[in-house]
Amino acid sequence: MAEKILLKGNEAIAHAAIHCGCDGYFGYPITPQSEVMETLMAQKPWETTGMVVLQAESEIASINMLYGGAGTGKRVMTSSSSPGISLMSEGISYLAGAELPCLVVDVQRGGPGLGTIQPSQSDYFQATKGGGHGDYKIIILAPAYGQEMYDFVELGFELAFKYRMPAMILADGVIGQMMEKVEIKEQKPRWTKEEILKISPWAATGKTADRKRNIITSLDLDPISQEQHNIHLQEKYRQVEENEVRYTEYRSEDAEHLIVAFGCMARIAETAIDRAREQGIKVGLIRPITLFPFPKKPIEKLLPQLKSMMSIELNAGQMVEDLKVIANGKVPVHFFGRMGGVVASPDEIYEAIINKLK
Amino acid sequence: MDIKDIIKEENKVYGKTPVLTDNVMHYCPGCSHGVVHKLIAEVIEEMGIQDKTIGVSPVGCAVLAYNYLDIDWEEAAHGRAPALATAIKRLNPDKYVFTYQGDGDLASIGCGEIMHACNRGENIVVIFINNAIYGMTGGQMAPTTLLGMVTATTPYGRNAELNGYPLRLTELLAQLDGTCYVTRQSVQNPASVRKAKKAIQKAFENSMKKKGTSFVEIVGTCNSGWKMNPVKANQWMEENMFAKYPLGDIKDI
Numbered sequence: 147m148a149e150k151i152l153l154k155g156n157e158a159i160a161h162a163a164i165h166c167g168c169d170g171y172f173g174y175p176i177t178p179q180s181e182v183m184e185t186l187m188a189q190k191p192w193e194t195t196g197m198v199v200l201q202a203e204s205e206i207a208s209i210n211m212l213y214g215g216a217g218t219g220k221r222v223m224t225s226s227s228s229p230g231i232s233l234m235s236e237g238i239s240y241l242a243g244a245e246l247p248c249l250v251v252d253v254q255r256g257g258p259g260l261g262t263i264q265p266s267q268s269d270y271f272q273a274t275k276g277g278g279h280g281d282y283k284i285i286i287l288a289p290a291y292g293q294e295m296y297d298f299v300e301l302g303f304e305l306a307f308k309y310r311m312p313a314m315i316l317a318d319g320v321i322g323q324m325m326e327k328v329e330i331k332e333q334k335p336r337w338t339k340e341e342i343l344k345i346s347p348w349a350a351t352g353k354t355a356d357r358k359r360n361i362i363t364s365l366d367l368d369p370i371s372q373e374q375h376n377i378h379l380q381e382k383y384r385q386v387e388e389n390e391v392r393y394t395e396y397r398s399e400d401a402e403h404l405i406v407a408f409g410c411m412a413r414i415a416e417t418a419i420d421r422a423r424e425q426g427i428k429v430g431l432i433r434p435i436t437l438f439p440f441p442k443k444p445i446e447k448l449l450p451q452l453k454s455m456m457s458i459e460l461n462a463g464q465m466v467e468d469l470k471v472i473a474n475g476k477v478p479v480h481f482f483g484r485m486g487g488v489v490a491s492p493d494e495i496y497e498a499i500i501n502k503l504k
Numbered sequence: 505m506d507i508k509d510i511i512k513e514e515n516k517v518y519g520k521t522p523v524l525t526d527n528v529m530h531y532c533p534g535c536s537h538g539v540v541h542k543l544i545a546e547v548i549e550e551m552g553i554q555d556k557t558i559g560v561s562p563v564g565c566a567v568l569a570y571n572y573l574d575i576d577w578e579e580a581a582h583g584r585a586p587a588l589a590t591a592i593k594r595l596n597p598d599k600y601v602f603t604y605q606g607d608g609d610l611a612s613i614g615c616g617e618i619m620h621a622c623n624r625g626e627n628i629v630v631i632f633i634n635n636a637i638y639g640m641t642g643g644q645m646a647p648t649t650l651l652g653m654v655t656a657t658t659p660y661g662r663n664a665e666l667n668g669y670p671l672r673l674t675e676l677l678a679q680l681d682g683t684c685y686v687t688r689q690s691v692q693n694p695a696s697v698r699k700a701k702k703a704i705q706k707a708f709e710n711s712m713k714k715k716g717t718s719f720v721e722i723v724g725t726c727n728s729g730w731k732m733n734p735v736k737a738n739q740w741m742e743e744n745m746f747a748k749y750p751l752g753d754i755k756d757i
Contacts, residue, residue: 170595198594203620207587210580210617214588217578218558220595240581350576350592352555352599361570363579 153328155295155321159225159251160185161328162299163197167336168249169220170198172211174230177263178319179253182225195336205230209237209250216246217362219342219349221303225251227319228269229260231277238312239278242379243364247306249299250284251315253322256487264487265319267409268461273316274438274468281376283383285313285390286437288408292326294435300331305390307345309382316437318460320410320489392435393444397423401430403503404448406469407458408434411490415458418495422503429499437465445472454503456480458495460488521549527571534734536724537565539691540633541572543701544602547708548575557600558592560585562609565639569604583614586621589628593711600711602629607646608638611673615647618677625682625716629707632674632719634749635726643729647671650748655729670748674721678755684715686755690723690746692738703753715757723749 153161159182163171173183183201191197202208208224215222226234231252241248252273256266269277273286285305287298295317302313343351353359366372396416398404407415412433422429432448434441445455454477457466466481473479482498484490523545531537548557554575561569563582570577580588585603593601610618610632618630637655638644644657648670652661662670678686685707689700700722707718723745727737 170591172591198591200590200594202587202590203616206584207590207617207620210584210587211591213580213584214560214578214591215595217588218592218596222591222595236581237584244579350558350578351596352558353574353576354555359570359574360576361579362577363570365567365579 149330150327151330152325153292154181154323154325155292156181157185158292158296158328159299162296163223164189164191164195165331165333166300167334168197168223169336170215170222172200172202172208173224174202174205174208176227176230178255178322179225179227205233209234212248213237213241216248217350219346219351223249227253227255228257235277239280239282240364241312242282244362245310247310248312249302249306250312254318262487265489266460266487267318270464273314283438284311286316288316288435288437289321290409290412292328296328309386318409387439390436391439391441393441394433396431398430398432400428402428402453404452404455405429405431405458411458411460414492415495417492418499421496422499440468442472449476452477454478459483521545523549523554523574525572525574529572532728534727534737536691540722543704545573547705553600560588560603562605564606564609566604583609584617586617590621590626593626593628600708604631607634607648611647611671622677622717623680623682627711627714628717629711630719632721633724634721635724637726637729639726639729650744677719683717683719684757685710685718687753688721688749688751690751
């Protein structure tokens with residue numbers, strides 16, 4: 147039987163990185179995610195798997211280290227929290243432009259500005275709409291459980307390399323700090339040099355006589371070919387939307403009112419949904435696991451049976467805008483949220499359901 | 505005697521290294537970049553490390569350096585080349601990794617990255633081209649611009665009260681425990697070119713000896729930005745730049 151251990155979500159990220167054969171972690175301390183690097187440093191994976199762990203001088207340096215490492219075909223990652231992700235956003239745009247696979251973990255805290263160290267989901271826009279400049283998307287995985295923090299590290303790398311683009315685990319302070327039982331997988335080896343050449347023939351691995359030089363860049367001064375590159379990126383994002391949507395449903399089969407919530411809010415909403423069901427209100431839940439690609443089709447499929455939708459988020463209402471586009475005026479779309487690091491309780495959500503959906 | 509009798513392999517005394525591509529360089533006539541590119545290419549050829557070298561190009565005039573040296577490259581965001589090189593070298597310790605950066609890239613926006621890469625003693629080579637001006641964006645003030653020097657953003661000359669002082673970053677980096685070789689060179693005549701090449705070769709050799717960071721500043725000309733012809737620019741550099749940026753090894757351990 148697979149081993150289960152009690153871990154904080156942040157610690158699960160660190161263990162998963164080592165176990166899945168990650169080549170390098172580059173990060174900068176910030177609450178509420180510092181346990182990721184602390185756990186890696188304590189585990190000393192450079193002595194076992196050969197994984198590099200480096201405390202960089204800033205988030206800006208960290209993300210550019212990812213660019214450097216990813217450009218050589220290695221599996222590299224970083225983790226941070228909201229203000230740090232803002233600093234990384236320029237680098238994420240470069241990674242997207244140069245089509246480099248990597249994994250970024252964002253354990254969100256309340257903002258704006260220095261904000262607070264308490265949990266939040268107020269970086270949904272930043273993550274899903276492209277926090278940096280240019281037309282780009284990155285794959286966004288939103289874990290709701292410690293187990294998903296662990297599992298999404300390997301999944302994130304898998305998707306990042308499948309599509310040659312950055313992937314992000316968009317967690318929040320609740321999932322990062324909460325301790326849960328996590329099933330640990332067997333140690334996988336890091337990719338060999340031969341495997342890297344096969345998987346990423348585009349990488350800067352040293353120009354050998356049998357090939358042209360490999361250049362990792364997001365620069366193309368010719369507008370016509372830069373447009374072609376953009377068309378290629380958009381086509382890739384369409385494929386991601388077609389193939390990689392992930393979500394879960396809870397009591398949604400006969401639902402007349404649909405709650406959409408991700409991360410910790412989805413779990414809290416389930417409790418409120420059970421109470422509303424006891425009152426005879428037919429409420430169900432869709433929990434997007436991928437925020438990009440967003441589960442449009444599963445929600446559209448439920449639309450004909452729905453009387454209303456409601457987005458529950460730890461922010462001022464961000465994902466709700468995507469729901470309104472999907473609803474397209476066919477059903478009312480409500481919103482309930484708390485901000486600034488306050489986590490909504492099941493009671494509050496139950497009240498919101500009663501007040502807005504009845 | 506026909507010219508074909510002269511152009512023979514046995515008569516060859518000098519040629520273009522195959523590590524330099526046939527692409528026509530975009531640099532202005534008289535610019536120092538072309539010479540430094542050639543020196544790096546020659547060192548790579550002579551050391552036999554073309555398949556083991558990864559270059560990191562900057563933002564600035566040398567952003568397209570990857571068009572000219574036939575090696576694998578990564579093109580960095582402005583100032584971040586030392587961060588890229590840090591990860592490339594740590595993840596691929598068998599590779600020779602160098603950054604090629606100008607004064608705006610390295611000494612202004614990338615000041616943090618170069619300080620910390622050098623302070624960690626990353627086993628990389630840094631080639632720093634100091635021509636005291638932003639060339640690509642049209643001749644604005646650089647951190648290394650001399651006092652009194654006229655640029656697009658110091659039209660009345662750099663004024664210490666308004667613009668601060670010329671930054672001698674190379675001297676600062678020599679103070680860090682992580683650097684093993686810090687030198688300042690130039691390429692305005694054959695003797696200086698030969699010295700600069702030796703310095704670049706030493707820096708590449710150091711990077712496999714786990715001694716720390718090797719930093720080679722090349723004081724160069726930007727005759728377009730300085731608005732001088734190439735000969736005048738070399739003369740001006742010798743008369744003005746070398747006083748603030750004296751040539752020679754600052755640290756060699």
